[in-house]
Amino acid sequence: MDALSALMPGFDIRRVDAGEVTIRAAVAGEGPPVLLLHGHPQTLVVWRKVAPRLVAAGYTVVAADLRGYGDSDKPAGGPDNLDYSKRAMARDQVALMRELGFDRFAVVGHDRGGRVAHRMALDHPEAVERLVVVDIAPTATMYARTDKAFATRYFWWFFLIQPFDLPERMIGYDPEYFLRRHLAGQSATPGAVEPEAFAEYLRCYRDPRTIHAICEDYRAAAGIDLVHDAADAEARVTAPLLALWGALGVVGQSYDVLGTWREKALDVAGAALPCGHAVPEEAPGPFTDAVLAFLRRGNV
Template identity: 65%
Template sequence: MSAPATMLPGFAAADVEVATDAGPPLRIRAATAGSGPPLLLLHGHPQTHATWRAAAPRLAERFTVVAPDLRGYGDSGKPPSDDAHLAYSKRAMARDQVRLMRALGHTSFAVAGHDRGGRVAHRMALDHPAAVERLAVLDIAPTATMYARTDREFASRYYWWFFLIRPAPLPEEMIAGATETFLRTHLREQSGTPGVPEEDLAREYLRCYRDPDTVRAVCEDYRAAATVDLEHDDADAREGRLLTRPLLALWGARGTVGRLYDVPAAWREVSGAPVDGEALDCGHLVQEERPGETAARLEAFLALEPDHR
């Protein structure tokens, strides 16, 4: 049987089965390359691991890079959910990725996550502090912060946060009736750079989005973010749990997050560790619009002390 395909140059893809706390093992599609300290790259919505195509090869020159498809996305498994949306909580999605990294031989690692992947990385660093050495989040503020400070401008710009959480099957069936229009409009509104995403990447995202199970999983991801994920965040706040690992926040200066939030300040509210941040001249798709700059800033942030190299 031939190896699964990946759009990341120089990377090899494989399907890895990871244990779940309820139900059968889950298939996670992951692309890997490079040598050196391990680095986990997590994509957002509506992307797949292919979003790292331009940035990952540079990072693989210094790191052992693992770029998976999150649970429910791309070619990873898409388990059933329920009214509590627990199967698509960021806690469950983070646990998948920790188990993936262990299966690949990495008990501790750095993680960089864009969009939904950043929210998974945030939860991962809270729930698995021994596994996460450093944390980078791309073009997000904490989920609870963004919901708590929602206003008309945010709701207008991020309308899908409120559309996708409607009870099934409304958003699923509406997207099924206009899949390509919905996806391409969403991608166009995310990007601040003409020609990004490139057409072959857009077609890859569309290939995955044409699967009704992907759309179902996407909706469940967002439903979880508006319910059980906020419950987990509330519990952390009550218990005084903060991030304990150094954090880098990168965001697009022409994107919604950069316009509406003081991004480093928002992350300092939930962190007891150093937080650094920088805006790049782009929209939301930081790693696609400014891949070289993104990789360079991640390299600098993730550089190990000389005696640990």
């Protein structure tokens, strides 16, 4: 059994042609489909404590690596970093779900995955039945309201966007050190990332193509994604939206999280959980309970 299968027992690990790229996904269960999207610096492994409970509750779970991350394809970046616009990354995941036979589904996105899910709900409202965003405020809002405290604690938002190849070269000198420090800085729960999970994250993070893709993801967020957001400034997510965040994390301490999402969506609920940024790893029980209650809301 390989490392990923050991971390995601009972899941079928697949590489799926999503048109522009091939996406790695872990699939299991029967019932209504739920797409799980990770953030940086993680992979689909971030859902290892959550996904089995969703399957046991009667859902088909698809945990996917975003393009550029994990074992998904890693395009170069392209003009204006378009290859890593959240629009392109969302398109991948909609194509993945359609290839698996799901035209409409719930999506749960943590960190970068939440930003992809937000764009997905705007660009593909016919596909997104419900939306859960985890420990984020909207990207444009966070940049517009940046202050010294936020820039200090989320320094990578401003480091990773520097021109090629400054951040790539600096991280590449010692990726294990950067990854370890980054994960430790995000979490308020010692031991939330077991050695086996860290080893899998590190395997992927050591790939120079992954480091470049991560930088391109953040460069897009500070550039073309803001252009797309400005064009949709008056648009609102129509799917029901649940915002969950860590009470001990930067987002929860810096923003009125529900207030920011009520500026972007029509039907918003949410709550803080007793953890830092790595919500699915630090508080998997309360997190999964909240997601299940939301998925079942309004169902008989």
